[in-house]
Amino acid sequence: MSSEIKPACKLPRLLQGYQPRPCSIVSVGSYVPERVVTNADLETMVDTSDEWITSRTGIKERRLAAANEFTSDLAAKAAKRAMEKGGITGDQIDLIIVATITPDMLFPSTACLVQQKIGAGRCAAFDLEAACSGFIYGLEIAQQFIMSGTFKTVLVIGAEKLSTIIDWKDRNTCVLFGDGAGAAILQSRPDQHGLITSTLGADGGKAELLSMPAGGSRCPATAESLSSGLHYLRMDGKETFKSAVNAMVSAAQECLRRCGLDISEIKCVIPHQANLRIIDAVSDRLGAKPEQVFINLHRYGNTSAASVAIALDEAVSEGRVKRGDLILMVVFGAGLTWGAAVIEW
Numbered sequence: 001m002s003s004e005i006k007p008a009c010k011l012p013r014l015l016q017g018y019q020p021r022p023c024s025i026v027s028v029g030s031y032v033p034e035r036v037v038t039n040a041d042l043e044t045m046v047d048t049s050d051e052w053i054t055s056r057t058g059i060k061e062r063r064l065a066a067a068n069e070f071t072s073d074l075a076a077k078a079a080k081r082a083m084e085k086g087g088i089t090g091d092q093i094d095l096i097i098v099a100t101i102t103p104d105m106l107f108p109s110t111a112c113l114v115q116q117k118i119g120a121g122r123c124a125a126f127d128l129e130a131a132c133s134g135f136i137y138g139l140e141i142a143q144q145f146i147m148s149g150t151f152k153t154v155l156v157i158g159a160e161k162l163s164t165i166i167d168w169k170d171r172n173t174c175v176l177f178g179d180g181a182g183a184a185i186l187q188s189r190p191d192q193h194g195l196i197t198s199t200l201g202a203d204g205g206k207a208e209l210l211s212m213p214a215g216g217s218r219c220p221a222t223a224e225s226l227s228s229g230l231h232y233l234r235m236d237g238k239e240t241f242k243s244a245v246n247a248m249v250s251a252a253q254e255c256l257r258r259c260g261l262d263i264s265e266i267k268c269v270i271p272h273q274a275n276l277r278i279i280d281a282v283s284d285r286l287g288a289k290p291e292q293v294f295i296n297l298h299r300y301g302n303t304s305a306a307s308v309a310i311a312l313d314e315a316v317s318e319g320r321v322k323r324g325d326l327i328l329m330v331v332f333g334a335g336l337t338w339g340a341a342v343i344e345w
């Protein structure tokens with residue numbers, strides 16, 4: 001095993017003491033449901049306008065899954081695309097991690113259901129709950145399993161059917177979210193790099209800012225919890241916004257500092273796609289130029305754990321990043337949670 005771990009690090013300025021990581025993102029894939037819901041469609045459902053949604057969020061449309069299409073289906077479709085692109089078969093996968101806040105069921109895990117749907121063997125599988133930050137948490141966990149020598153090939157998926165936890169009568173939230181999934185396959189490959197470093201963090205003191213109050217052990221489903229709308233996502237938008245900008249900027253700066261990188265050396269910044277004003281504020285404070293920043297928010301809205309996973313796949317397929325380019329991913333979500341990662345593609 002030790003003879004395999006000989007990373008050819010391409011970054012000359014990695015900080016002293018930093019351990020390069022012999023682990024590569026082999027391939028990525030994504031899937032969004034067919035049904036498009038535009039801002040004009042929402043105008044017929046709640047008291048809102050395309051003008052308000054566009055100017056306050058940057059979102060123009062989002063995708064919603066069909067009634068018989070579950071988070072595990074979206075996840076499996078994204079995973080199969082990543083497997084096809086990477087030439088990875090189901091029996092090669094040692095671990096499946098699904099980051100989601102909208103699992104098919106509270107248990108068993110959506111990862112177990114995905115295992116069946118993609119024809120993987122009886123590999124390890126579990127769900128990860130770090131809300132919108134889940135995909136980067138997942139990449140780091142995958143990498144740790146690979147670096148320890150426990151697993152060789154890990155499938156990480158961010159997948160959400162947020163439309164099932166949205167109150168479609170609440171204009172404060174229903175205009176913001178969408179459904180979708182993105183996947184990445186990581187493998188032990190000594191000659192290449194995936195994640196160079198990542199920063200993860202959380203602040204449970206602000207848990208109430210963004211949550212779904214009912215459905216867990218604190219407030220199990222009752223007729224009253226249902227009629228009070230406690231099974232819907234709730235958010236203090238303004239406070240979440242401020243926390244998001246601060247946490248994303250700090251996490252991204254910490255990642256860059258650890259690698260000894262300047263933002264100008266990053267080919268593509270992939271931020272969590274929640275609000276264009278958050279993306280602009282974070283980009284400004286990081287000193288990123290508009291052409292460095294990948295945005296697909298206008299087409300999908302906020303897809304939580306799937307957000308940066310879909311964006312990474314699209315950035316790669318649109319040719320925005322090529323092998324060897326540096327990517328900075330930065331996320332923020334309920335928990336509160338946040339994270340950033342520098343990736344050598």
Ligand code: UT7
Nearest residue numbers: 048049052056132171172175237238240241244274275333
């Ligand atoms: O993924 C996790 C991270 N999520 C986020 O980071 C989201 C963070 N928050 C946000 O993106 C923004 O706070 C929102 C987009 C949610 C809201 O934008 P805002 O500029 O903070 O608006 P606001 O909440 O201050 O609302 C301004 C006004 C209110 O009316 P009054 O009270 O001033 O009369 C709202 O009722 O806009 C009203 N409003 C709407 N009007 C038309 C709220 N939603 C809508 C709507 N259409 N959909």
